[in-house]
Amino acid sequence: MGKQNCRIVYGKTLVELRSSNNRIVVLEADLGKSTMTSLFQEAFPERYFEMGIAEQNMVSTAAGLAISGKIPFVNSFAVFSTGRVYDQIRQSICIGKVNVKIMGSSCGLSDFSDGATHQGIEDIALMRVLPNMTVLAPVDGYETKKAIEAAIDYEGPVYIRLNRNEIPDMTSESDKFLIGIPSVIRQGNDLTVFANGYMVWEALKAATTLEKEGISIRVVNVSSLKPVNENAVKDLSSGMKGIITVEEHSIIGGIGSIITFILKGWSVPIECIAINDQFGQSALSYESLLGYYHLNEEEIVKRVMRILK
Amino acid sequence: MPLSEKQIKDLELTSRNLRRKIITMIGPDNPGHLGGSCSIADILTVLYFNRMRHKPSDPKWPGRDRFILSKGHAALGLYSVLSECGYFPEEELATIKQLGSILQGHPDMLKVPGIEANTGSLGQGLSIACGIALAGKLDKMDYRVYCVMGDGEIDEGQIWEASMAASYYKLDNLTAILDKNKVMATGPITERFDSNPHKEKWLANNWLVIEADGHNFTDIDNALEEAASNTGKPTLIIAHTVKGKGIPFAEGKAAFHNGIMNKEQYQEALALLKI
Numbered sequence: 001m002g003k004q005n006c007r008i009v010y011g012k013t014l015v016e017l018r019s020s021n022n023r024i025v026v027l028e029a030d031l032g033k034s035t036m037t038s039l040f041q042e043a044f045p046e047r048y049f050e051m052g053i054a055e056q057n058m059v060s061t062a063a064g065l066a067i068s069g070k071i072p073f074v075n076s077f078a079v080f081s082t083g084r085v086y087d088q089i090r091q092s093i094c095i096g097k098v099n100v101k102i103m104g105s106s107c108g109l110s111d112f113s114d115g116a117t118h119q120g121i122e123d124i125a126l127m128r129v130l131p132n133m134t135v136l137a138p139v140d141g142y143e144t145k146k147a148i149e150a151a152i153d154y155e156g157p158v159y160i161r162l163n164r165n166e167i168p169d170m171t172s173e174s175d176k177f178l179i180g181i182p183s184v185i186r187q188g189n190d191l192t193v194f195a196n197g198y199m200v201w202e203a204l205k206a207a208t209t210l211e212k213e214g215i216s217i218r219v220v221n222v223s224s225l226k227p228v229n230e231n232a233v234k235d236l237s238s239g240m241k242g243i244i245t246v247e248e249h250s251i252i253g254g255i256g257s258i259i260t261f262i263l264k265g266w267s268v269p270i271e272c273i274a275i276n277d278q279f280g281q282s283a284l285s286y287e288s289l290l291g292y293y294h295l296n297e298e299e300i301v302k303r304v305m306r307i308l309k
Numbered sequence: 310m311p312l313s314e315k316q317i318k319d320l321e322l323t324s325r326n327l328r329r330k331i332i333t334m335i336g337p338d339n340p341g342h343l344g345g346s347c348s349i350a351d352i353l354t355v356l357y358f359n360r361m362r363h364k365p366s367d368p369k370w371p372g373r374d375r376f377i378l379s380k381g382h383a384a385l386g387l388y389s390v391l392s393e394c395g396y397f398p399e400e401e402l403a404t405i406k407q408l409g410s411i412l413q414g415h416p417d418m419l420k421v422p423g424i425e426a427n428t429g430s431l432g433q434g435l436s437i438a439c440g441i442a443l444a445g446k447l448d449k450m451d452y453r454v455y456c457v458m459g460d461g462e463i464d465e466g467q468i469w470e471a472s473m474a475a476s477y478y479k480l481d482n483l484t485a486i487l488d489k490n491k492v493m494a495t496g497p498i499t500e501r502f503d504s505n506p507h508k509e510k511w512l513a514n515n516w517l518v519i520e521a522d523g524h525n526f527t528d529i530d531n532a533l534e535e536a537a538s539n540t541g542k543p544t545l546i547i548a549h550t551v552k553g554k555g556i557p558f559a560e561g562k563a564a565f566h567n568g569i570m571n572k573e574q575y576q577e578a579l580a581l582l583k584i
Binding site for chain 2 (some may be wrong): 068
């Protein structure tokens, strides 16, 4: 199984798609070597705008470009491209349903060393609450490419969050990606785990561990966080002994909120694994930070056992 | 070419109409952004009736000059001029701020023909105008982009981000107009929060800066003409204006930023603006 860095896939995809779509422009706020829009700058310097360390202007400028027919991608770390510019996204983009694509790079805890200031763990909640916004969190490199393509094909604001680190492939090149549709990564019939991003990988590891105990876990990748096809979530939950949600995000406003809301009134037990209303911190490795916040295989196994007890 | 006497007379008549529409839309005993709408009425008149290339019958005409009202709370001024141009029927003005009306409290690009962007959260319009101007450069279109800001609005940090970006990208197709009416919602800017000196700040950001009397049609028109022929950098026109201009009891008064006219004041204003 291969690994890919979604940021590099993103940069390459922009270059590839720009070759056949001259509406694409890219705006950056001095993080191009990290968001990997530097690849686009090398290929299409005349369509790349370094806006300086001034994210608010970057976002509203992108609105002006989109109003004029361009498809602008604005870039920063997830924490800044949602929080720092929340009002610009709301006012300049969402109310008018303006066709801007917002990249949230180094999302969640994936920028493990930089600490709370740089760890975007509220971005999904902030973007989901905005009318007219579409929210995507591709699970791996293959899906990153398809999510970018889908965002371009869709006319309207889209927020895409991407992990900073190397991510194992969990889908294949031939898998379909549709905005709104959760996808089954692994079949199972005892419990369903709804996850997104790197947490899908932890869920797959947990499913392998639990299989040895005779417990069959269905792993669902909810990479489209808005819209979410409610019937699909219900179908994938139906007949299960329990439901687990797991996300590298605050417990407020992410996948836990989404799934429990869709399944309101069901008698099935639901366990939500997320960051429990607190900020992140620095760590020397991604795994140790995820472990500190219980965002890993071990916690998923623990919660499954709690439900089955 | 300087404005002829006939042109000036026509513009005067038009700006009078705009102010009458502004007053009528507010009506008696209702709050409305009288001050900042009336301070830009003459600027809007010159832009839409003498300077801007536009087709009210085809609001999305690609070759049109673009106008962004960064100080979106002066929507009444913009609605007045758009209706005067024929972008929508005059009867719509009577529906202002009613449930379901196209005429929202702040401009809505999805609802009103001729409105280019949603503004109202202050400080964002100049950035949007920069984006439209950049697109014009990319597409090699020769349209111009106009953006009106308030002198209270430019307290917003985003304005200064946009100010730096516009000169860095040499947006000479952009003309920003500062409606320097000197009064913010809670009082004179010199007493509340003084963002002066304006000219020096924009010059330092490498803009061409022109000062004009924002209620003198010839002055406004000359400044716009100079801006249009300026190359290599964006232009700021500092338009010296009076908040509530044309409505004597409201002139220069913060109380009429979003104030209420009583019935007598309303009748007085309408009588003054009768044609």
